[in-house]
Amino acid sequence: MGKITFYDGVKEIGGTKILLEISKKKFFLDFGMNYKKRNFFFEEFLNPRVANGIGDLFFLGLIPKIKGLYRKDLVKMLSSEGTNDLGSGNEENYADGIFLSHAHFDHSGYISFIREEIPIYTSKITESLLRAMEEVSVTKFETSIFKFIRRPAVGSWKTPGYYGEHKAIHITPEMNFGNVKVFTYPVDHSVPGAHGFVFTGNEGSIVYTGDLRLHGKNKKDTENFMVSASKFNPDILIIEGTNLRGKDTNREFWTEEKVYQKAGEVMKKTSGLIFADFSIRDVNRFMTFYILSKEIGRKFVITMKDAYLIHSMNKAGMDVPDITDENIYVYIKKRKSGTYAEKDYSEKWIKEILSMKPKVVKAKDIRENENAFVFVMRYWDLQELVDLRPQKGSKYIHSSSEAHTEEQEIDEWRMNNWLKLFNLYPKEHIHASGHARKEDLFKIVYTINPKIIIPVHTEHPEEYLKEFGDKVKIVNEGATITF
Numbered sequence: 001m002g003k004i005t006f007y008d009g010v011k012e013i014g015g016t017k018i019l020l021e022i023s024k025k026k027f028f029l030d031f032g033m034n035y036k037k038r039n040f041f042f043e044e045f046l047n048p049r050v051a052n053g054i055g056d057l058f059f060l061g062l063i064p065k066i067k068g069l070y071r072k073d074l075v076k077m078l079s080s081e082g083t084n085d086l087g088s089g090n091e092e093n094y095a096d097g098i099f100l101s102h103a104h105f106d107h108s109g110y111i112s113f114i115r116e117e118i119p120i121y122t123s124k125i126t127e128s129l130l131r132a133m134e135e136v137s138v139t140k141f142e143t144s145i146f147k148f149i150r151r152p153a154v155g156s157w158k159t160p161g162y163y164g165e166h167k168a169i170h171i172t173p174e175m176n177f178g179n180v181k182v183f184t185y186p187v188d189h190s191v192p193g194a195h196g197f198v199f200t201g202n203e204g205s206i207v208y209t210g211d212l213r214l215h216g217k218n219k220k221d222t223e224n225f226m227v228s229a230s231k232f233n234p235d236i237l238i239i240e241g242t243n244l245r246g247k248d249t250n251r252e253f254w255t256e257e258k259v260y261q262k263a264g265e266v267m268k269k270t271s272g273l274i275f276a277d278f279s280i281r282d283v284n285r286f287m288t289f290y291i292l293s294k295e296i297g298r299k300f301v302i303t304m305k306d307a308y309l310i311h312s313m314n315k316a317g318m319d320v321p322d323i324t325d326e327n328i329y330v331y332i333k334k335r336k337s338g339t340y341a342e343k344d345y346s347e348k349w350i351k352e353i354l355s356m357k358p359k360v361v362k363a364k365d366i367r368e369n370e371n372a373f374v375f376v377m378r379y380w381d382l383q384e385l386v387d388l389r390p391q392k393g394s395k396y397i398h399s400s401s402e403a404h405t406e407e408q409e410i411d412e413w414r415m416n417n418w419l420k421l422f423n424l425y426p427k428e429h430i431h432a433s434g435h436a437r438k439e440d441l442f443k444i445v446y447t448i449n450p451k452i453i454i455p456v457h458t459e460h461p462e463e464y465l466k467e468f469g470d471k472v473k474i475v476n477e478g479a480t481i482t483f
């Protein structure tokens with residue numbers, strides 16, 4: 001008998017943690033951070049105490065209670081305080097592996113706490129992206145997937161055993177684990193390297209979509225996945241449903257081409273500085289703005305962090321220009337001393353960027369020639385506006401999803417306050433979703449044609465029920481189904 005347990009991320013978007021037990025193997029399908037649940041207890045200045053290992057996360061119910069799954073260093077810390085709910089650290093490995101669909105933290109984040117003996121099966125691009133993000137981020141405890149500090153953190157980075165590391169095994173189109181075969185397919189999503197999976201075993205075949213869409217530049221990948229998956233006559237389809245209802249479904253649904261066209265119109269009309277705000281991991285969006293900047297004869301400016309990620313993606317063989325490209329400029333932020341002194345830029349990753357000798361600009365260079373640049377910027381970089389001081393006629397293009405939680409609405413309000421003060425209000429919202437629209441989700445289900453449909457990663461699973469009736473099984477968090 002096969003089993004699927006939905007530990008997390010079912011009737012909400014993100015935090016996916018699904019356990020598939022098939023032909024005596026156990027695989028997790030993603031092991032993400034659940035932002036929504038995390039927000040019940042934590043915020044910017046109230047965080048899980050790193051000094052308490054996974055204690056805070058466990059007691060607040062942010063990770064499932066399973067023995068033999070979590071890092072031994074963390075479990076030992078917890079059991080030394082009299083809590084054996086996660087075991088002693090001496091149990092056998094609970095799972096044979098984690099299949100990680102893509103590099104978004106709501107699918108990958110809490111792999112940080114998984115034992116390093118349990119391998120992560122994922123694409124080379126997903127691994128490269130996650131490693132690059134770890135390198136440039138400051139708060140690492142909950143998102144250190146590939147290189148983590150063992151707890152309790154005694155000693156220093158020079159002490160042997162101070163760091164631990166998860167191993168990624170790069171997926172191939174067809175993989176064998178005893179009687180289980182896993183077939184992997186690239187799918188189109190707002191981050192490159194995303195995959196959908198088909199698992200076949202003695203008990204049947206299971207399809208997991210991860211996050212995907214049918215309106216992006218690589219829609220052919222999603223189409224190929226749908227058609228290929230249908231050939232297995234799958235018993236169960238576990239499918240996302242982010243856009244089944246919500247703000248995006250009520251208005252015209254934009255494609256990446258539409259973003260290119262609309263952003264182009266706005267950019268051509270802009271006389272001052274242009275800001276583009278999008279996730280740097282969204283390579284298609286990066287290319288859209290990079291190409292547009294070139295077309296209108298402006299230089300494309302990215303921050304050092306973005307430069308590091310772009311450089312990593314380029315190194316991983318992705319089709320993005322490297323940071324030495326003639327049209328890319330790297331923006332040097334003021335750091336530490338505030339005088340742009342060389343010693344202020346001593347981190348390894350910054351040195352790596354600067355050693356490549358990209359063209360660099362400082363705020364003053366942009367301020368004095370603002371109509372020559374497109375500046376790639378995000379919420380966390382808003383302080384740069386103080387140095388950039390854009391003049392009237394400048395424009396802020398917000399090219400990511402609209403606020404849908406209370407916290408995001410507060411952030412948006414705060415961002416608007418900045419934009420009002422710096423001649424950038426109102427901003428332009430130009431975006432194409434990373435997730436399939438409702439009609440496309442239905443098309444995916446009709447094509448794959450499974451016997452049972454299980455919606456996850458959605459606040460509106462009942463929309464599938466309305467379309468597909470009895471075939472749909474709406475599960476609650478923690479539920480196990482057998483097949």
Ligand SMILES: [Zn+2]
Nearest residue numbers: 014104106211
């Ligand atoms: Zn997701």
Ligand SMILES: [Zn+2]
Nearest residue numbers: 102104189211
């Ligand atoms: Zn995603």
